[in-house]
Amino acid sequence: MVGAGNVAWHLAKGLSLKGYKIVQVWSRTIESASELAQRVNAEPAEDLDSLTPETDLFIISVSDSAITDVVSQFNHSGSLIVHTSGSVSMNELAGRSNSFGVFYPLQTFSKYIPVNLAEVPFCIEASGNKELGLIREVAQSLSSNVHEINSEDRLLLHLSAVFASNYSNFMYMLASDILDSRGLSFDLLKPLVAETAHKVITSAPSRVQTGPAKRGDLNTIDKHIKLLASMPEYAEIYRLLADKIRQRFHS
């Protein structure tokens, strides 16, 4: 396991639970490599050169921006290498090995928060059929939701995931900040957050859009923006999204 961040953490633990032997864990810092290695009964690797070639699969699970750098230091040309990124093309791995592929779990991971991998969509891609077979086998051991997706579609999926997850979480964060400003608890919003997400499991998001902008209720929008007078950054976001929703539903 090359990497010990949020994704590496959950994959290493998941694979280990399914009976796969994690041989070594490398990370930019030996501390985080050791922390993960300990939990999956593996050895921490001091540097990339010390990775043993006797490994069926190298999983590069570092941040997207670090992949090129890590790959350039990699010299196990006979081994199957995959990365776990949504946004990096499979071909970034070409040239370092003849066998390569992608193993992208479409989920949001935080180190210490458990995730049920069995439902996570794994988007896989490979340089050849033999590689695809092995990657599929590993993915299917973790999840029943495995899809072969090419690099172009995977980038689009990753982009859509930024909206559906990173940006919706940011909306929760803004809501939480606004409540904090008057000592109100985010707990009051939790049933609403849960229900909003729950609705789109069975209905299309456009069918269940509600709120003042959807209704074209300019008076309420105005009240809200006035209330954000002391938080201009929030007002800017509020206004743009209200405008876009109105355009979408009223033009």
Place this chain on the structure above:
Amino acid sequence: MVGAGNVAWHLAKGLSLKGYKIVQVWSRTIESASELAQRVNAEPAEDLDSLTPETDLFIISVSDSAITDVVSQFNHSGSLIVHTSGSVSMNELAGRSNSFGVFYPLQTFSKYIPVNLAEVPFCIEASGNKELGLIREVAQSLSSNVHEINSEDRLLLHLSAVFASNYSNFMYMLASDILDSRGLSFDLLKPLVAETAHKVITSAPSRVQTGPAKRGDLNTIDKHIKLLASMPEYAEIYRLLADKIRQRFHS
């Protein structure tokens, strides 16, 4: 029940299930009044003048922008009147009756999608103690999550709910549109949407923020914005939110 929209629908059904008698349902169109009236064994009311004064509670559950207009036509000065709005001050009801209050369920409602009212936070407010007692009794019959909240705090809650629900749903919608543009299914994102919402039930949103903007990964942000070249409206939203997240975590 004065109104037959999304909120009125769920409240009338919930109250009816708890043994309250819904006497009449009024709505701007007799069709929607009849549709709801039929389901809760009530009479549809042709106009506001035909509402019987022999009622313990008038619930005004029309859109925020229609409340003032509806209230101005109301002439049951002896009765307890409440509205169900997050953004309208309680005092909008003063003058039409001596007994008034607010009964605001903090949830997103769509007519035909069932909601578990038992967990919905009800924000209540009243013109006096007697009124507060009755409103609390009714709210507690539906939910174990009842809070006395004044008009000012309620407006702030409503504003935060726009971010946490309306705007997060809009993020799902943008994600869905982006996937549609290349024939990919929104189903792929459903485990992610569920997990993102689930995380903030136990963790603060700021602690579980992930993604390229959070990491300051300009290269990935750039790839995403390029991918949105043919969807400039989406690129504008993407860019603003990426900037705000970066400012928040990297300055």
